[in-house]
């Protein structure tokens with residue numbers, strides 16, 4: 001039986017015999033020994049210093065690539081663990097929490113031990129815990145209740161898995177923490193699966209120019225999470241591998257750059273070009289395992305430009321509103337790394353405007369900006385519109401065939417507006433295109449490779465559509481590399497500057513008088529930017545040249561919106577007052593005099609209100 005020399009706080013009842021390591025899993029035992037050697041006090045509290053605003057923001061920015069790729073996985077796990085009193089967490093390599101998504105109730109409890117964004121959960125800060133121990137051991141780890149070294153953390157059950165970058169360095173941890181009594185074995189499986197997905201996506205997008213080889217001893221495992229992925233340079237050098245590849249090829253992570261395709265498979269790299277399309281040849285590992293393969297060539301024409309930071313101009317889209325500025329900035333950054341962006345927001349908030357700006361300042365500005373309104377296309381036409389068709393594909397088709405929008409967007413930006421309205425069968429076909437990065441026209445069988453920046457937009461709640469089975473979840477995650485929101489005008493803080501900027505765009509000489517500006521600032525703007533620019537354009541047309549804009553120039557609808565709002569406020573205030581009066585009378589057992597005294601109003605007022 002092993003014995004620890006940890007300082008055990010006196011006077012507190014141990015939840016397990018804390019001076020003994022018998023019965024502990026080896027990984028937990030090793031961790032306890034490290035904690036004891038560090039002199040951690042089991043009954044003590046951790047140093048609860050939590051990084052705040054700027055430092056946390058900087059840490060997120062340093063790992064923005066990881067965060068962008070991990071967010072869809074966090075969302076996915078959040079849905080799976082909903083209502084289980086738990087949360088899913090992403091940390092950086094030092095164990096500082098960058099993101100968490102989960103139950104608010106559990107978050108409150110977790111915050112009593114600083115399990116919250118900005119806090120550091122490495123072992124030396126907080127003793128044995130899934131995040132810290134997974135960092136030290138570089139292994140997926142479950143830490144259940146009393147296995148936590150610090151007693152204060154013993155209400156937690158956690159499962160964590162390390163995330164490695166394509167070079168095999170640890171860059172973060174994915175963790176599920178909850179306060180369940182039972183050890184949740186499936187949580188560990190879930191975080192492991194999700195880390196594999198994140199690692200694979202990071203690897204697949206890491207090299208602009210590389211040959212990607214996908215392989216597995218059994219053909220049916222190609223395309224699954226169990227497949228090996230290896231990237232090779234044009235001269236055959238091995239650039240990077242995923243965990244499955246290292247296992248299948250019996251490699252350590254240190255060989256990258258020193259090993260070549262030929263060392264691994266005994267044949268030159270050119271061998272793979274003997275097979276047509278993406279089917280690869282069967283290859284044999286040094287230990288004699290036969291592998292089925294698939295290949296993918298990433299070509300320099302798809303090379304994104306280095307990240308320009310910050311966004312060269314946000315002046316066309318934001319005028320001092322922090323939500324819009326952050327949305328534009330973040331979307332621009334991830335798009336330059338070929339990560340798809342999903343813009344959410346009410347109608348008329350400027351989603352398409354943002355998409356166009358992302359294109360104009362993005363890596364594929366030289367290509368076309370192709371916008372497709374998924375809600376406006378008739379279902380019968382949508383397929384040929386998107387994918388194109390070959391000559392004579394169907395009756396009524398053009399003789400020379402037609403290029404689809406997806407091919408038009410090749411080398412440019414594809415903007416899928418109102419994506420929530422895309423019919424389900426089409427979602428499957430679109431998903432195939434996004435996965436395979438190639439388009440097969442209607443009636444044809446020759447795939448054509450395509451490469452574009454992908455921006456989608458919706459005013460609908462896509463997650464709710466996914467939950468209702470109306471939107472494919474796998475497509476949702478493909479589209480949603482990063483989600484940004486365009487806020488409605490009533491929530492924007494740059495309204496005054498936006499009004500001036502829109503006016504200047506229409507007529508650089510135009511002026512607006514303070515009364516008209518005041519009215520505009522008080523308007524509810526149900527139609528958002530679209531309504532605002534329409535109102536300004538109309539007002540400019542109604543005034544005489546060089547005259548400043550005055551309230552009388554503002555169109556009738558605008559004034560109606562304002563009066564409607566006053567009436568609405570008035571009637572809801574009345575309803576609240578009536579409700580308060582009714583409750584006071586009930587609380588006083590129907591005694592109107594007592595209720596009037598309690599509220600400090602006249603009895604007659606109460607009678608009058610109650611009669612209504």
Ligand SMILES: Nc1ncnc2c1ncn2[C@@H]1O[C@H](COP(=O)(O)OP(=O)(O)OP(=O)(O)O)[C@@H](O)[C@H]1O
Pocket residue numbers: 316317318345346347348349350351352353354417457459502529530531533
């Ligand atoms: N920041 C902005 N500066 C100038 N004009 C803007 C801005 N944002 C939006 N607009 C204008 O407002 C109108 C609506 O914008 P846009 O079409 O981009 O909105 P949307 O959110 O895509 O709308 P919908 O959901 O209806 O498709 C357009 O005429 C656009 O030019």
